[in-house]
Amino acid sequence: MAGEDKKGKGAVQAGTAGPKKLDRREVLMGLSTVPALGLFGYAWSRQRRYQQARLQEAAAQPVAAGDLQEINVALLGAGAQGQVLTDAMLRIPGLRFRAVCDVWTEYNQKRVVNSLRKFKHEVNGYEDYREMLDKEKELDAVVIATPDFWHEKHAVDCLKAGKQVYCEKEMSNTLEGARAMVAAARETGKLLQIGHQRRSNPRYLHCYEKLIGEAKLLGRIVTINGQWNRALTPDLGAPDRYAIPDARLKQYGFRDMRQFRNWRWYRGLGGGPIVDLGSHQIDIYSWFLGVNPSAVTARGGTLYHDPVTHEWYDTAMVVYDYDTALGPAMGYYQTQTTNGSQGYFENFMGDQGTLLISESEVHGARLYRDTNAPAWDTWVQRGFIAAPKIQEVQEKDDTAVTDVRESISPDEHLVPIVIRDPFHQPHLQNFFDAVRGKATLNCPSEEAYATAVAVLKVNEAIEAKSRLSFKPEDFTI
Amino acid sequence: MEDARFSSGQMIAITVLRVAVGWHFLYEGIAKLTAASWSAAGYLKQARGPFAGLFKWLAGEPNLLANADLITMWGLTLVGLLLILGLFTKLASLGGIGFIVLFYLANPPFVGYFYSIPTEGSYLIVNKNLVELCALVVVLVTGSGRFAGLDRIVHGLFGRQRIATA
Numbered sequence: 342m343a344g345e346d347k348k349g350k351g352a353v354q355a356g357t358a359g360p361k362k363l364d365r366r367e368v369l370m371g372l373s374t375v376p377a378l379g380l381f382g383y384a385w386s387r388q389r390r391y392q393q394a395r396l397q398e399a400a401a402q403p404v405a406a407g408d409l410q411e412i413n414v415a416l417l418g419a420g421a422q423g424q425v426l427t428d429a430m431l432r433i434p435g436l437r438f439r440a441v442c443d444v445w446t447e448y449n450q451k452r453v454v455n456s457l458r459k460f461k462h463e464v465n466g467y468e469d470y471r472e473m474l475d476k477e478k479e480l481d482a483v484v485i486a487t488p489d490f491w492h493e494k495h496a497v498d499c500l501k502a503g504k505q506v507y508c509e510k511e512m513s514n515t516l517e518g519a520r521a522m523v524a525a526a527r528e529t530g531k532l533l534q535i536g537h538q539r540r541s542n543p544r545y546l547h548c549y550e551k552l553i554g555e556a557k558l559l560g561r562i563v564t565i566n567g568q569w570n571r572a573l574t575p576d577l578g579a580p581d582r583y584a585i586p587d588a589r590l591k592q593y594g595f596r597d598m599r600q601f602r603n604w605r606w607y608r609g610l611g612g613g614p615i616v617d618l619g620s621h622q623i624d625i626y627s628w629f630l631g632v633n634p635s636a637v638t639a640r641g642g643t644l645y646h647d648p649v650t651h652e653w654y655d656t657a658m659v660v661y662d663y664d665t666a667l668g669p670a671m672g673y674y675q676t677q678t679t680n681g682s683q684g685y686f687e688n689f690m691g692d693q694g695t696l697l698i699s700e701s702e703v704h705g706a707r708l709y710r711d712t713n714a715p716a717w718d719t720w721v722q723r724g725f726i727a728a729p730k731i732q733e734v735q736e737k738d739d740t741a742v743t744d745v746r747e748s749i750s751p752d753e754h755l756v757p758i759v760i761r762d763p764f765h766q767p768h769l770q771n772f773f774d775a776v777r778g779k780a781t782l783n784c785p786s787e788e789a790y791a792t793a794v795a796v797l798k799v800n801e802a803i804e805a806k807s808r809l810s811f812k813p814e815d816f817t818i
Numbered sequence: 819m820e821d822a823r824f825s826s827g828q829m830i831a832i833t834v835l836r837v838a839v840g841w842h843f844l845y846e847g848i849a850k851l852t853a854a855s856w857s858a859a860g861y862l863k864q865a866r867g868p869f870a871g872l873f874k875w876l877a878g879e880p881n882l883l884a885n886a887d888l889i890t891m892w893g894l895t896l897v898g899l900l901l902i903l904g905l906f907t908k909l910a911s912l913g914g915i916g917f918i919v920l921f922y923l924a925n926p927p928f929v930g931y932f933y934s935i936p937t938e939g940s941y942l943i944v945n946k947n948l949v950e951l952c953a954l955v956v957v958l959v960t961g962s963g964r965f966a967g968l969d970r971i972v973h974g975l976f977g978r979q980r981i982a983t984a
Contacts, residue, residue, distance in 0.1 A: 363975070368971060374836075575877075581881055583884075
């Protein structure tokens with residue numbers, strides 16, 4: 342400030358001493374706010390300790406890890422999905438991360454290695470999974486989250502190296518690949534769980550075992566409607582300084598960095614939204630109905646995106662036929678990637694009730710009792726479902742037209758299962774429980790193979806523009 | 819302060835203001851630096867107002883975004899440190915003002931904008947960003963670092979050296 346400047350300079354001039362001889366008052370005033378920095382450092386270190394403690398708490402459940410046989414785990418594929426699985430695994434007790442393998446050593450591998458080290462897991466980073474399998478002899482299990490077209494090679498080689506394997510869905514981008522994986526699991530006698538994580542989700546298990554199985558609240562399921570609506574998202578990019586050298590990209594089957602980052606859209610690498618998104622939900626159709634489809638009709642296309650960079654269809658509308666034990670049924674499925682409204686859900690409609698279910702907490706699960714169904718009071722009393730929601734009395738609108746044929750709106754019951762863990766945690770937990778011999782896999786490779794048959798056929802049906810039939814033997818190996 | 823225009827009490831108050839704003843900047847910067855993978859992309863994609871196009875474009879350019887992320891993380895940290903220490907206070911204030919102008923313009927509380935992001939208050943034109951910006955303007959024009967801060971020492975030395983060479 343001007344006045345002060347003059348004053349300050351005046352004081353120094355008056356001193357006229359050499360550079361070292363600063364007025365004591367000047368020095369004290371100059372340093373007067375430094376203690377604030379010390380205070381900040383103290384507060385920040387307290388905050389850091391608190392955050393670390395919370396993370397450790399979240400990572401290590403209060404289960405006596407000593408009672409558990411520790412499982413040595415490696416992550417193969419440290420991209421977005423690999424990170425999701427890692428975050429979930431950090432909450433599972435009795436796991437010891439040993440290695441992380443990813444070809445993007447400049448970024449993804451480094452990120453996951455560093456974050457695991459923060460949790461005191463001494464992990465080694467690898468670019469080549471074969472080197473990892475060679476060097477990390479003590480590995481018990483490998484969790485694979487690489488692009489679909491690598492799954493066969495990775496899973497088969499890990500199984501043959503004697504490792505138990507959790508592999509993300511889609512189990513392969515080709516049926517030949519998926520068959521080879523099932524064969525390797527059988528041959529080696531090792532576990533191969535595929536990441537259709539809804540199969541271990543407490544909400545889905547409750548609906549499958551209790552509501553559909555035991556209480557039979559839906560009656561005979563005749564129609565299904567499932568959707569995954571995803572908002573428009575720009576393609577993934579990567580800063581040039583983290584770019585993978587061309588030679589390495591080619592070595593691992595990618596044309597360039599753009600294709601590497603957006604592999605899901607490319608033929609020969611992924612399967613497009615019907616495989617990425619639809620696979621999860623179409624898997625539930627067969628699971629809940631207890632049969633695989635008998636035919637599929639589908640329309641789809643690249644309606645919105647640039648077909649040069651989005652080789653797979655951005656939109657698909659599919660109808661499956663099923664011959665269930667109770668009679669024929671049809672399942673509609675839609676996925677599109679230009680609008681995220683309504684998100685994702687599956688809606689099962691039977692002659693006694695409707696089940697609207699989703700992995701997302703936005704929809705949760707709710708059951709609607711059809712008017713001709715017997716009362717559900719027993720199931721409310723037993724805690725299978727919540728008491729019906731009180732229907733609000735609608736204000737009369739004289740201008741609204743009512744049709745006498747319109748059904749009375751059915752009672753809505755919430756399914757009282759709230760998920761607080763990451764979506765993938767129960768499925769991974771099931772896998773590690775199976776590794777310890779304390780559980781059987783909820784989605785072994787044979788089950789996932791049947792889903793792959795049903796799902797990969799959609800792309801074929803879109804191309805063929807006709808109804809394609811399945812034979813029961815298509816689903817078995 | 820024995821200044822003609824401001825009393826010591828007034829200058830102390832402005833210094834406290836400077837340190838508080840610096841503290842906030844420093845923690846905003848450090849929190850981003852220590853987060854697992856912080857990026858401005860989410861914030862930029864939500865941009866509204868006359869410059870929304872520019873901010874959204876930036877979010878879609880990986881190279882520029884990576885630089886913007888680095889500049890934001892380190893910039894906030896540096897501005898915070900300098901403000902607390904009262905070193906190069908005017909430059910730090912200007913830098914801080916620059917950051918806040920960008921934050922303000924990315925999500926301005928203008929008439930007719932309805933945000934779905936929860937906020938802890940109600941704002942019309944003036945929000946806490948703008949108030950912090952005004953605080954930095956006060957710090958800038960009063961040069962509080964030369965009252966209580968390393969600027970006082972720097973300027974003392976600088977002044978003396980000039981005299982020595984004179």
